[in-house]
Amino acid sequence: MEVRDLTTHFFMHEAVARAVENVSFTLKKGETLGLAGESGCGKTTTALSIMRLLPPGGRILNGEIVVDGEDLVKKNDLEMKAIRWRKISIVFQGAMNALNPVLRVGEQVAEAIVEKEKVSKANALRRARSLFELVGLDSSRVSDYPHEFSGGMRQRVMIAMALACNPSIVIADEPVTALDVVVQSRILELLKELQRKLSLSVILITHDLSVIAETCDRVAIMYAGRIAELGNVVNVYKDSWHPYTEALITAFPSIAGKRRRFLSIPGDPPDLTSPPPGCRFHPRCQWQDELCRTQDPDYRSVAPDHYVACHHSDKFRESVRER
Amino acid sequence: MQDESLLRVQDLSVWFPARRGVSGIFTRKLEWIRAVEDVSFSVRKGEVMCLAGESGSGKTTTARAVLALIGARSGSVEFAGMNILALSKTELRKLRCKMQIIFQDPYESIDPRMSILEVLTEPLEVNRVARARREREDRAYKALEDVRLLPPREFARRFPHELSGGQRQRVAIARALVLDPELIVADEPVSMLDASIRVQILNLILDLREEYNLTFLYITHDLAQARYIGTDIVIMYLGKMMESGPVEDVVTKPIHPYTRALISNVPVPDPTIKHDRIAVKGETPSALDIPSGCRFHPRCPHAEEICKKVEPRFARVDSERYSACHFNERWTAK
Amino acid sequence: MRTLRAQATTTVQIKEDRFWVYRRKISDFWRLYKRSRLGKIGLTIVLAFMFIAIAAPWIAPYDPFSFVGDPFLKPSSAHVLGTDQVGRDILSRVIFGTRISLLVGLVASAMTICLGSLIGLVSGYLGGRVDNLLMRITDLFIILPALPLMLIMASILGKGIMNIIIVIAVIGWTATARMVRSQTMSLKERPFTEASRAIGSTDLHTIARHIVPNVFPLVFANGMIAIVDAILSEAGLSFLGFGDPSSPSWGMVLYFADRAGSTVNGYWWYIVPPGICIMLLVMGFAFISYSTDQILNPRLRRR
Numbered sequence: 001m002e003v004r005d006l007t008t009h010f011f012m013h014e015a016v017a018r019a020v021e022n023v024s025f026t027l028k029k030g031e032t033l034g035l036a037g038e039s040g041c042g043k044t045t046t047a048l049s050i051m052r053l054l055p056p057g058g059r060i061l062n063g064e065i066v067v068d069g070e071d072l073v074k075k076n077d078l079e080m081k082a083i084r085w086r087k088i089s090i091v092f093q094g095a096m097n098a099l100n101p102v103l104r105v106g107e108q109v110a111e112a113i114v115e116k117e118k119v120s121k122a123n124a125l126r127r128a129r130s131l132f133e134l135v136g137l138d139s140s141r142v143s144d145y146p147h148e149f150s151g152g153m154r155q156r157v158m159i160a161m162a163l164a165c166n167p168s169i170v171i172a173d174e175p176v177t178a179l180d181v182v183v184q185s186r187i188l189e190l191l192k193e194l195q196r197k198l199s200l201s202v203i204l205i206t207h208d209l210s211v212i213a214e215t216c217d218r219v220a221i222m223y224a225g226r227i228a229e230l231g232n233v234v235n236v237y238k239d240s241w242h243p244y245t246e247a248l249i250t251a252f253p254s255i256a257g258k259r260r261r262f263l264s265i266p267g268d269p270p271d272l273t274s275p276p277p278g279c280r281f282h283p284r285c286q287w288q289d290e291l292c293r294t295q296d297p298d299y300r301s302v303a304p305d306h307y308v309a310c311h312h313s314d315k316f317r318e319s320v321r322e323r
Numbered sequence: 324m325q326d327e328s329l330l331r332v333q334d335l336s337v338w339f340p341a342r343r344g345v346s347g348i349f350t351r352k353l354e355w356i357r358a359v360e361d362v363s364f365s366v367r368k369g370e371v372m373c374l375a376g377e378s379g380s381g382k383t384t385t386a387r388a389v390l391a392l393i394g395a396r397s398g399s400v401e402f403a404g405m406n407i408l409a410l411s412k413t414e415l416r417k418l419r420c421k422m423q424i425i426f427q428d429p430y431e432s433i434d435p436r437m438s439i440l441e442v443l444t445e446p447l448e449v450n451r452v453a454r455a456r457r458e459r460e461d462r463a464y465k466a467l468e469d470v471r472l473l474p475p476r477e478f479a480r481r482f483p484h485e486l487s488g489g490q491r492q493r494v495a496i497a498r499a500l501v502l503d504p505e506l507i508v509a510d511e512p513v514s515m516l517d518a519s520i521r522v523q524i525l526n527l528i529l530d531l532r533e534e535y536n537l538t539f540l541y542i543t544h545d546l547a548q549a550r551y552i553g554t555d556i557v558i559m560y561l562g563k564m565m566e567s568g569p570v571e572d573v574v575t576k577p578i579h580p581y582t583r584a585l586i587s588n589v590p591v592p593d594p595t596i597k598h599d600r601i602a603v604k605g606e607t608p609s610a611l612d613i614p615s616g617c618r619f620h621p622r623c624p625h626a627e628e629i630c631k632k633v634e635p636r637f638a639r640v641d642s643e644r645y646s647a648c649h650f651n652e653r654w655t656a657k
Numbered sequence: 658m659r660t661l662r663a664q665a666t667t668t669v670q671i672k673e674d675r676f677w678v679y680r681r682k683i684s685d686f687w688r689l690y691k692r693s694r695l696g697k698i699g700l701t702i703v704l705a706f707m708f709i710a711i712a713a714p715w716i717a718p719y720d721p722f723s724f725v726g727d728p729f730l731k732p733s734s735a736h737v738l739g740t741d742q743v744g745r746d747i748l749s750r751v752i753f754g755t756r757i758s759l760l761v762g763l764v765a766s767a768m769t770i771c772l773g774s775l776i777g778l779v780s781g782y783l784g785g786r787v788d789n790l791l792m793r794i795t796d797l798f799i800i801l802p803a804l805p806l807m808l809i810m811a812s813i814l815g816k817g818i819m820n821i822i823i824v825i826a827v828i829g830w831t832a833t834a835r836m837v838r839s840q841t842m843s844l845k846e847r848p849f850t851e852a853s854r855a856i857g858s859t860d861l862h863t864i865a866r867h868i869v870p871n872v873f874p875l876v877f878a879n880g881m882i883a884i885v886d887a888i889l890s891e892a893g894l895s896f897l898g899f900g901d902p903s904s905p906s907w908g909m910v911l912y913f914a915d916r917a918g919s920t921v922n923g924y925w926w927y928i929v930p931p932g933i934c935i936m937l938l939v940m941g942f943a944f945i946s947y948s949t950d951q952i953l954n955p956r957l958r959r960r
Contacts, residue, residue, distance in 0.1 A: 038517040150606040180377040180544070182603045185588040189600075207518055210547075210590035233594045251522040252592045253551035255574060261529075262551070264522035268487045392855060419857035432848035436870050445866070446856035495852075502856070 001027040001050075001088075001169060001201070006063035006073075008042075008049045015273035019045040019058070021225045024299065027169065032195065032202040034216035034233070036209060040269055042225040043205045044093060047171045050203075051090050052080045067169070085116050089167040093174040093205075096154035099146040105157050106132075106142025112164045131160040134197075136190055152183035156190065163194070173205045188215050209252050213237060218305075221245045224270050224280040227299060231306035241308040243316050244281050279311065287312045287319075328365035328401075329538050330372075330389070330506055335362045335398035337381075337388045341611060356610045358384045359562045362398070363637075366555070368505070371532065371539040373549040373570060376559035377585075379607050382542045385559070386508050389540065390422055391415055402506065420450050423499035427511040429491035433483045439494055440479035443467070446502050466497035469534075470527060489520035496527065500535075508540045513548065525552050546589050550574050555643075558582050561610065561618045564637055568644035578646040578654045581619050617649070625650065689952045699944025706938050710755040717749035721905050729917075732926045739926045741910075742917040750905040751930050757906035758938065761822055761891040766883035768826035770833055774876055777837025782845060782864055792838070799831045804893065811899035818901050825890045833879055840875050844868050881946030885939050892935050907931040 004024050010017040020042040027033050035043040048054050050065055052072065065072040067087060075083070092098070100108060109131060110124035119127070129139040135156040146154060155175065162170055172191065176184040192215065195202055204216055212219050213233065220230040221244065229242040240246040247265045267284040270276055279297050282288040291311050299309040310316070337359040359381040366372040374382040387393045389400050391407055399406045407418060426432035433442055443463035446452075453459045460479075467475035470493040483491055492512060499507050509528065513521040529552060531537060543549050549556055553570040558581065566579040577583045584601040591598065605622045608614060614621050620630040629649055637647040640655055648654070690696050709716060718737075719725045724744040725736075732739045738747035780791040807824050814820040844850055845868070853863040894900050895908025902909060910931040919928040 038519055152606055180607065181546075181585060181588045182377070183606060184590075185600050186602075188590075208590070209518065210592040213592045213594040214590045237592070237594050248519060249592060251519055253522070253525070253545075253547040254591055254593070255547040255550055255586060255589045256591045256593070256596055256598070259550065259571060261526070262522045264526055265519040266523075268489060268520070269517065390855060392851060416857045416859070419855065424852070424855045426848045426852060428848050432852050434849045434853075434867050434871075445853075445858075449856055449858045449862055498852070498856070 002064075002066040003027075003046075003050070004064045004066070006046065006049055006065065007061045008045055008054065008058060009061055010045075010055075010057050011059065012057055012273075017272040018275060019225055019272055020049065022299065023063075023222075023225075023227055025220050025227065025230055027201050027203060028218075029201055030195070030199055031217040032192075032204055032215055034212040034219035035203060035205045035222060036207065036212050036219055037222035038207055038269055040224075040272060041222040042272075043222050044173055045225075046222075047090060047173055047203065047205055050171065051084060051088065052077075053084075053090075085112065085162075085167060086165045087167055088169040088171065089162040089165070090171040091155075091158050091162045091173065091175055094178070095158045096151060096178075099154060099157065101146050104143050104145055105149070106144075109142070109157065109161045109164060112161050116165045127164065128160070131163060132157075134163065134194070135160045150183075151179055152187060155179065155187055159187075159190070159194070163198070166198075168199070169201050169203070171203045171205065174207070175204070176211060177206065177208065184211075191215070209249060210254070221248065224275055225272060226280060226309060227307070228281065228310070229306075229308050231303070235303070235306055240320075241302055241306070241313040241317060242310045243285050243287055246316075246320065279309075287316055327367050329368045329403070330366040330540070331399075331401040332365070332385075332389060333363050333399045333401070335385065335388055335400065336360045336396045337384050337393065338396045354611060357562055357613060358610055359388065359395075361637075362557075362559075362562075362564055364557050364564070364567060366506075366538055366540060368538050369532070369536050370554045371541055371552055373541045373543060373553035373556040374559060375543055375546060375549045375556055377544055377607060379561065379610060380559040381562035382544075382559050383510060384562075386424075386510055386540060386542050390424055390508055392424075416450075420446075420452065420502040421504050422506045422508065423502060423504040425492075425495050425499050425507060425509045425512045428515055429488045429495060430483075430515075432495055433491060433498075435483050437482075438479070439467075439481055439483070439486075442483075442494060443479070443498055443501050446498060450502065452502065462501055463497075466501045467494075469500055469531060470494070470497045472497070487520075488516050489523060492516060492524055493527070496524075496531070500531070504537070506538045506540065508542070510542045511544070514543070514545065521548075528552060546574065546586060558585070561607065561613060563618055564645070564647060565619070566644075566646045567637075568641070572644065578640055578644065578651060579648050580623050580625055580654070582646075583654070584624075617647070686952060690948055693948040693951065695944040696948025699941045699946075699948065702937055702941030703945060706755055706759060706934075706941070709752060710759050713752050713756055717746075717752040719746040719749045721745060721750040721753040729924070738930055739924070741913060741927060747910070747927055747930070750910050751907065751934060754905045754907040754910055754931065755934070755938075757818065757904050758888055758891060758908070758935070761818065761825070761906065762884045762888040762938075765822045765825040765829070765887035765891070766880060768822065769829040769883050769887065770876060770880050772826060773830035773833025774837045774872070776830065777834040778841055778864060778868065778872070780834070781838040781841025782860065782868065784842075788838075791834075795831050795834050798828065803828050803890075807890065807894055808897065808899055811894055816899075816901045816903075818904055818906075821891055821894055821900060824894070825887050829883065829886055829890070833876070833883065836879055837872055837876065840872050841868055844871055878946060878950045881942050881949065885942045885946075888935065888939055888942075907935050 006020055006023045008020040010019050023046055035046060037043050049060050050072065060073055063073060072083065099105065106125055106128045109128040110121060113119060113124040113127055114121060125142065128142050132139045132142060137153060137156050149157065176187050179187065188211065191202065194200060206212060216233050218231060219233045219236050221228045221236065221242065223244050229236055229240065229245045236245060237249055251262050251264055253262060265284050270280060276283050278294045279292045282292040285292065297309045297311045299307055302308050302313065339356040339358055341354045341356045362385055364372065374385055376382045388395045395408055400408050402422060407415060440460065440463055443466055444459045447459045447462060453462060463479060464475040467478055472478040472490060472493050513524050516524060532539060541552060550570055555568065556570040556573050557567040558565045558579065560581050566573060566577065566582045573582065574586060577586055584603045587598060587601040603622050616632045617630040617635050620626040623630065635647045635649045637645050638651060640646050640651050725746050726740045726744050728740055728742050728744045730736055730740040736746050736748065738751065741747055776791055780788045807828055810824045811820065814824065850863060850867050853867050891906060892908035895906055896911045898912055900906060900909050900912065911928065914928040917924065917927065
């Protein structure tokens with residue numbers, strides 16, 4: 001998938017929230033791309049834009065989303081219906097709590113299949129059973145109700161539902177946030193296994209940098225609707241080019257490594273209805289100057305397959321090296 | 324010998340009544356959810372004691388019981404030499420000044436209809452501390468300064484919906500400080516905040532601890548957080564203590580199989596560090612169906628016959644280390 | 658000296674700010690309310706009736722209690738709605754009836770709300786045995802059929818507007834009580850209530866400062882329905898003959914109209930107007946309640 005200059009705004013009564021602006025990235029076949037950032041940075045909006053499932057008030061103003069040579073932004077609703085779930089599918093944030101409590105889970109998964117393909121309900125249920133096996137659930141559990149499952153198992157059901165029509169791309173929005181650490185590991189392992197078995201390409205959205213470090217091949221760090229840095233996960237974490245990336249990673253208490261005082265990033269994430277002029281991160285950045293306050297930095301390549309949007313990444317890297 | 328503990332919890336148990344299914348309405352028999360059982364620990368002045376565990380471990384219930392916000396079935400909580408569970412309602416209220424709480428949800432723990440100044444002066448009014456209105460306001464401003472919400476007068480005028488999550492949580496901390504407490508119970512205070520704000524608040528807590536020599540009881544499910552902020556830790560599972568000790572020790576040299584599994588599964592924000600994850604089968608059982616013997620045995624990769632039948636003692640393994648496993652020596656030998 | 662003044666300014670400023678916050682809330686509320694056509698219609702109707710009630714002595718052509726003409730006169734220019742069986746002007750009686758019906762409606766519902774809220778608050782907050790006891794009493798009142806109970810009470814207490822108000826209040830509090838109770842119970846679990854207890858508030862303080870203000874919007878919406886209930890109850894009681902014959906409430910006019918055989922003899926000008934008035938006033942309050950509910954309960958709001 002190739003996303004170029006995606007811009008999505010939310011039009012509300014009083015103001016316009018500039019949720020996503022000029023976001024560009026590629027998703028390579030078979031890889032896991034992480035979209036990382038704090039709440040409000042635009043990662044979920046990006047996912048919803050790709051799926052064309054924006055809530056009322058949201059509009060894609062610009063950009064292209066190219067999958068298999070076709071631009072999804074130009075498609076109408078009918079065409080998108082054929083693409084959703086069959087080419088690209090999504091596990092929404094908190095979806096495991098959105099299962100209909102009065103329907104059996106097998107039926108709910110089968111419903112997704114019947115909606116999209118012309119198969120009988122019986123066949124769909126049979127597919128649901130095999131999907132359950134695929135995600136590590138006992139196939140006999142298709143006749144159980146959601147409340148009989150624990151959180152981790154319900155998430156597996158949601159993954160099964162997302163895989164129902166054999167998509168090639170899966171977007172997972174905060175798939176493990178509400179789960180206990182032990183269950184979290186198992187779900188992440190499941191995702192890795194499924195990716196291998198089914199040659200999936202995965203976009204993993206989360207605010208948890210440690211989850212990204214453990215599961216993603218490449219990562220895009222987003223801030224206030226823009227991508228601050230994009231690259232191979234090792235390079236981004238260990239050899240950052242953007243001050244925000246470094247600040248974010250060092251502000252994450254870790255269970256390993258040396259025990260030390262972490263430096264926090266001063267200030268708060270900006271209000272997207274009136275973002276700061278120039279570089280959106282400048283009010284919280286120690287390297288900001290006149291240029292940063294007035295001009296938006298270009299999103300440019302600084303190394304093979306490594307992009308940054310910062311005026312002073314060289315200066316910043318110098319000082320890091322000195323430390 | 325002088326006991327320096329500020330807080331001493333002994334054999335605390337909290338049980339909730341439960342009626343299972345429809346039959347519950349007709350039968351007189353009550354089932355019990357043994358949410359917390361026989362929890363004992365002590366916290367010295369100035370320490371940060373972490374109660375860590377996954378959901379359903381009983382850590383939040385323990386914290387509430389320690390502050391007598393919910394009723395305990397048995398056990399004692401000694402604070403400043405008195406068993407607060409045995410106090411009358413009025414005596415307890417008098418002691419509340421010294422023990423305060425910070426809640427998890429910055430959006431719900433402050434009454435949206437009150438201005439920040441009112442939120443901060445309410446504890447003083449209620450406890451009839453600082454009779455004069457000006458004195459109360461002064462203390463409120465001082466608290467706002469302590470939590471770095473400057474200028475304090477400006478923030479005092481605002482209402483909760485005008486503040487961000489991080490700012491609201493600072494107000495919650497200020498509210499806890501305004502009564503000059505000795506002990507603060509913090510219930511997952513940063514889990515609903517953004518990553519970049521979390522460390523701000525954690526550092527604030529550490530600074531305040533130093534400045535005022537405060538003692539904290541810190542509840543969290545995030546072991547990385549516990550390691551950052553804690554001095555000591557108690558790992559809980561299904562209402563019982565599994566392991567305890569100084570936090571750095573427990574995290575780097577865990578003894579109990581549950582602790583070891585837990586720590587190995589915590590993701591690390593460093594893609595170059597690969598670590599083996601100990602697989603733990605199954606999921607945490609419901610508190611109505613507590614396994615016999617050792618509560619962890621159905622999921623423990625090292626479970627043996629005795630683990631199903633006999634509950635292990637919370638035994639001392641080292642000068643400050645305790646662990647509840649039949650085979651403690653096996654793990655410490657490593 | 659300067660610091661003292663600065664401090665005083667802050668408190669004053671907060672009071673002012675609070676005033677502006679409420680003003681803004683009210684104007685926001687009004688802005689949303691104006692969008693609802695039903696709401697505007699309802700409000701107009703109710704305000705119209707209130708005006709009639711206040712201006713009755715000047716609007717009504719005759720004194721409702723005196724005999725101003727021959728009995729059973731048909732509608733004419735002198736008597737727009739004709740006269741009743743003893744020669745009183747029906748239009749004047751209907752106009753003055755507005756006063757009684759509105760009075761009973763508002764006072765009785767106010768009492769209902771107060772009683773119901775008090776019981777609901779205490780029951781919901783204290784829980785346990787107190788809750789059980791109060792709820793069983795409430796259940797009792799719910800089970801007993803309202804109208805027969807009202808009739809019995811009315812006959813025991815005797816005639817008089819105050820008695821009618823009391824009867825309506827005593828029977829009608831159950832719905833409010835249940836609703837306030839469940840709202841209190843859910844508020845009790847919210848963190849800020851727990852925080853209030855944690856800082857050492859007495860139960861009374863917590864209820865007064867934190868629970869009551871948050872229950873209020875619900876009670877207000879429910880209040881409109883209570884007014885409707887009260888008006889209809891009064892009309893019903895009076896029509897059945899248990900009202901106060903000396904006050905010409907609409908129900909009472911209906912009672913006399915029925916006694917005079919209006920349905921049999923076709924005196925539509927006697928029996929229909931009071932009925933229409935009741936219907937309109939009730940409709941007015943119902944529309945207001947509907948619109949208010951739409952605003953206060955954000956889930957009902959159409960985007």
